[in-house]
Amino acid sequence: MTSLASPRQSFDIGRLARAVAPSLPLIVFLAMFVYLGIASPSFLEPSTFALILKQSIPTTIVSLGLATVVMAGGDDVVSGGIDLSIPAAAVLAAAVVADLVTNHAWFIGPALLIGLLTAVACGLVNAFLVVLVGMTPLLATFASATAFVGIGKVVTASRRINVTDPLVVWLRDGVIAGVPVGVIAACVISAVFYFVLHRTRWGLNLQAVGGNRDAAEISGLSPAKFIATAFVIAGLAAGIGSIFVLARGSGWAPGTEENMMMEMVLATFLGAAFSPRRIVTLWGAVLGAVLVSALSVGFGSVGIDIFWTGCIKGGLILVVVASSALSRKVNI
Amino acid sequence: MNAAASSSPTGSTAPVLGNLARHSFLLVMLACFLFFAVYNGAFLSLGNLTNILEGSAILLVVALGMTLVVALGGIDLSVGVALDFGAAFAIVAMKDYDASWYVAILCGLAGGAIVGLLNAILVVRLSVSPFLATLGVFFIGGSVQRIFTNGGGPISFRRLPTEYYNLAVGNLFGIPMKIVIGVVVLAAFYVLLERSVFGKRFHAIGMQPSAARIAGINVKTYTSFGFIVASMTCAIGGIMVSANLRMFTPLAGNAYLMQSIAAVFIGASMHPRGRPNVLGTAVGVVFLGMIANGLNLMGLDFNAKDALSGIILVVALVFAIAQRRLKV
Numbered sequence: 001m002t003s004l005a006s007p008r009q010s011f012d013i014g015r016l017a018r019a020v021a022p023s024l025p026l027i028v029f030l031a032m033f034v035y036l037g038i039a040s041p042s043f044l045e046p047s048t049f050a051l052i053l054k055q056s057i058p059t060t061i062v063s064l065g066l067a068t069v070v071m072a073g074g075d076d077v078v079s080g081g082i083d084l085s086i087p088a089a090a091v092l093a094a095a096v097v098a099d100l101v102t103n104h105a106w107f108i109g110p111a112l113l114i115g116l117l118t119a120v121a122c123g124l125v126n127a128f129l130v131v132l133v134g135m136t137p138l139l140a141t142f143a144s145a146t147a148f149v150g151i152g153k154v155v156t157a158s159r160r161i162n163v164t165d166p167l168v169v170w171l172r173d174g175v176i177a178g179v180p181v182g183v184i185a186a187c188v189i190s191a192v193f194y195f196v197l198h199r200t201r202w203g204l205n206l207q208a209v210g211g212n213r214d215a216a217e218i219s220g221l222s223p224a225k226f227i228a229t230a231f232v233i234a235g236l237a238a239g240i241g242s243i244f245v246l247a248r249g250s251g252w253a254p255g256t257e258e259n260m261m262m263e264m265v266l267a268t269f270l271g272a273a274f275s276p277r278r279i280v281t282l283w284g285a286v287l288g289a290v291l292v293s294a295l296s297v298g299f300g301s302v303g304i305d306i307f308w309t310g311c312i313k314g315g316l317i318l319v320v321v322a323s324s325a326l327s328r329k330v331n332i
Numbered sequence: 333m334n335a336a337a338s339s340s341p342t343g344s345t346a347p348v349l350g351n352l353a354r355h356s357f358l359l360v361m362l363a364c365f366l367f368f369a370v371y372n373g374a375f376l377s378l379g380n381l382t383n384i385l386e387g388s389a390i391l392l393v394v395a396l397g398m399t400l401v402v403a404l405g406g407i408d409l410s411v412g413v414a415l416d417f418g419a420a421f422a423i424v425a426m427k428d429y430d431a432s433w434y435v436a437i438l439c440g441l442a443g444g445a446i447v448g449l450l451n452a453i454l455v456v457r458l459s460v461s462p463f464l465a466t467l468g469v470f471f472i473g474g475s476v477q478r479i480f481t482n483g484g485g486p487i488s489f490r491r492l493p494t495e496y497y498n499l500a501v502g503n504l505f506g507i508p509m510k511i512v513i514g515v516v517v518l519a520a521f522y523v524l525l526e527r528s529v530f531g532k533r534f535h536a537i538g539m540q541p542s543a544a545r546i547a548g549i550n551v552k553t554y555t556s557f558g559f560i561v562a563s564m565t566c567a568i569g570g571i572m573v574s575a576n577l578r579m580f581t582p583l584a585g586n587a588y589l590m591q592s593i594a595a596v597f598i599g600a601s602m603h604p605r606g607r608p609n610v611l612g613t614a615v616g617v618v619f620l621g622m623i624a625n626g627l628n629l630m631g632l633d634f635n636a637k638d639a640l641s642g643i644i645l646v647v648a649l650v651f652a653i654a655q656r657r658l659k660v
Contacts, residue, residue, distance in 0.1 A: 129646070135653050138463050139407075139593070143646050146590045150642030153635040262471055265464075307483060310475030318468035322458040 022327035025273040025320045029291060036298035043298050050180060054172075056293030057186045058244045059260060062086040063267045063285040064193045065237025070268065070280040071197065071210045072230035073137060081210065082137050083231060085145035086238045087260035089122035091252075092152040093242035098161040098252035108165045116239035122148055123235020127228035149257060162251040171247040182244060189240060190286050197282060206230065262313050267292045269320050278324060357601055357651060361619050368626035375629055382508065388621030389514035390569045394585075395592040395613050396521045397565035402596050402608040403525060404558045405538035406455065406462030410447055411566045411592055412585030413473030417443035418567025419574035419584070420477070420487070426496065427489040433496035437571055444567025447473065448560035455559065456552045470589075477582040488579035500576035510572060517568065522610045534558065535607060591620050594645045594652075601652035619648070 020027070036043045065086045073081015097115035100106040122144070129140035174181035197203035209216040209226040217223055245260075246252065270291065271284025292313070299309060368375045394411050401408040421443030425431035431439060447469060454465035478484050502509040525531035536544040537551055545551050569588070574580050598619060599612025623644055627637050 125646075129650065133650050133654050135649065139597075139649070142409075143590060143593070143649050147639070147642035147646045150635075150639035154639045158635055265467070305479070307475060307478035310471045311479065312475075314468045314471030314475060317471065318454060318460065318465065321464045321468070322454065322460050325459040325461070 021323045022278065023273070024323040025270055025316070028316065028319055029270070029295075032295060033298070036295075036302060040298065040301040043301055048297065048301070050183075052290065052294045052297045053183045053186075054180050055248065055297060056290045057182045058090065058241045058248055059263045059267055059293060060186050060286050060289040061189060061237055061241035061244060062090055062260065062264045063271070063289045064190060064282060065234035065241075066264055066268045067271070067280050067282050067285040068193065068197065068206075068237070069137070069230045069234050071282075072206045072226050074210045074213065080137070081227065081230065083126060083141045083234045084138070084261060084265070085122065085126060085141040085148055086234050086241070087257040087264055088145035088148035088152075089119045089235055089238035090241040090245055090260070091257040092122065092148045092155070093119040093239050094245040095152040095155045095161070095252050097242060098163050098246060099155050101163055101165055102161050102251070108167045112243060115242050116236070119239030119242060120232060120235045122238060123232040126235070127231040130231065131224045131228045145257070145261070153254070156252060156254070158254050160251060160253045163246050164250075168243070168247050168250075171243065172250065182247060186244075190282065193237075193282055259309070262310065262317070263289070263292045263296075266313055266317050266320065269317070269324070272324060273320065278327065355602070357598060357619075358615075360651065361615075361622070364619075364626065365622060368622070368629065371626075372629045375626060380625065380629075382511075384618070384621045384625045385514075386508050386510050387625060388617050389510035390572050391588055391591055391595065391621065392514045392614060392617045393517050393569040393572070394566050394588045395595040395617050396517055396610065397562035397569075398592040398596050399521070399599070399608050399610060399613045400525065400534070400558050400562045400565070401462070402600075403534050403538045404555055405541060406555070406558075407466065407593070408451065408559065408562055409463065409466040409589060410451060410469040410473060410563070412583070412587070412589045413470055413477075414444045414447040414563035414566035415570035415573065415585030415588060416473065416477055416580070416582060417447050418564075418570025419580045420480070420570075420582075421567075422496075422571050423487055423489050423574050423580040426492065427487065433493040436493075436496060440567050440571045440574075441564050444564040444570065445560055446563075447566075448563030451563065452556035452559040456556050474583055474586075481582045484582045486579045486581045488577075490578055492575065492578050496575050497578065498575075500572055510576075513568070513572060517565065518610065518614055521565075525610050538607075590642075590645055594648050595620055597649055597652040616648075620645075 042048060066083055069081040069083040071081070093115040096118050097108075097111045100111040100114060101108055125144055126137075126141055129135045129144060130137050133140075135143075171182050171185070176184060197206065205216070205221050206226045206229070208219075209221055209223045213223045245256065249256065267288035268280055268285045269288075271286070271288035272278050272280045274284045274287055275281045295312070295316075296309065299312070304312075374380055394415060397414075398408055398411055418440040422436040422440030425436045425439035426433070450469055451462075451466055454460045454468070455462050458465075460468075481487060499509055499513070504512045525534060533544070533549050533554060536547065536549060537554055541551055566585070566588075570585065573584060595613050595616030596608050598616030599610075599614070600606050600608045602612045602615065603609045624641065627640060632640065
């Protein structure tokens, strides 16, 4: 507005803000890493890097699930696709596995299968709420997350459950050719997601539904089916993630889901800042998860109080979403 | 309300079906009521019914704030933060600054207003969607409380001024004070949202923001006002909580978040056009209060109660929203 009134104005704060807005999250992140690198020299060591990658695995996997839902439902945060219940489903599945293995002496294989089925059932609940009942994904998955957390409390009686199964320990500590097993697994899972969503006809159709639901419907696709499937895939991601939740924490501990939900939302939407079209992508989500994990590890090494992490991550979410909202305004 | 429903041009049977669907939630509520009454005789005693109303008062206040924001077409996930800030500001004002009880109440309201102002800036100025903006504030607010209390320890203040303590435990002409406050806030919101031009504008913004803007409503001002008033209302709830417990418990407000959302959507399902409305929210709150009380009387353990009420919330939302679709 102001630039219309005075076109010859040499310095326009509004225009500057609009030019900077899209890359603001990247600038903020870069500044934080520069600070962490200076404040804590050990932050730049290779061992720190390995730790960051290992810590990021559960967030990476649930973020892949969220990215799938966003790609199928469109990236409008209100009417489009979003699934806030993935961490809750992952933690519930982890609770089931931990309870079966430690308290009921099950073998890890069948326990993991039950855990996976639990998480997929969570995905089906979300698909039902969104596609059949017609709830907005935000409300549906926020509500179902509360229910999943509640059920998890019943399963575990809110008490920590240690898991010392060799497979879980191997996923945590194992190394193949110098690379941690968990990191290799996360890479493979990311590659599978990439293949399914970007290299198959089905995946491209799913992206078409997310890009323009009406156009996809006119060309003969059934958006409801794709969106429902995306929620089930998110449930599957939660199920896979649950194994790594157990590995990272050497068992199940109450209250892990809130931080994970924060990291997942931050990672996935931060990832959009890296894509040329500013949309949520799988690689963006993976990169975002690693960056968020790097921040957590970095804050730990500088000795920032753990109570601050919610403040910083919540603030970053706001920076990311505000900048994407502002840059979208420019495009219109 | 009935006049509006029966004059709808969809034919003669549709309104009947619509009305039935609309009131089927009341039937569910009645069924629950009867179940609890049969299961445990103590449920029906006058003392217990008063208990239900008294126990619902805080949720009612929070849910009314939520109704205002949902009527504007938004949602407020930071109601719990606003409630906690209200409680914290009031208790700290009295404990550390020897404030008198009415100054403490004003401080509590100011604490809520800060949260609302932050939401308003994010939503109106930075055009962040209400859900994500208030989600961010929810995370930040929780973290701030942990920092402030060194990890979440409660701040207790036993020597509360009697007037302040009476906000929770006192009574007015024999009616418990919590119920009095709840009814006063309910009446205020009813007049504001359902019986004034002001309220009509809120609903207009919620239904069609662009049309409302063209019609000359200052959408930004109304939206900011809505978020700030909602948070201050939640702070009233926080003041009641702190008076009741004689302390500020960090993160206590989060318990009211899902419940208030559920109450608003249950209320909306009973409205002829599926709009969030004050009286519907009140019915939703009483329903949730009844469920909580009934489950308590059944003697379930803490974790099972938590899970069950989470599931009931989801089912209630499914009912509420599925009905709204049925009518369209």
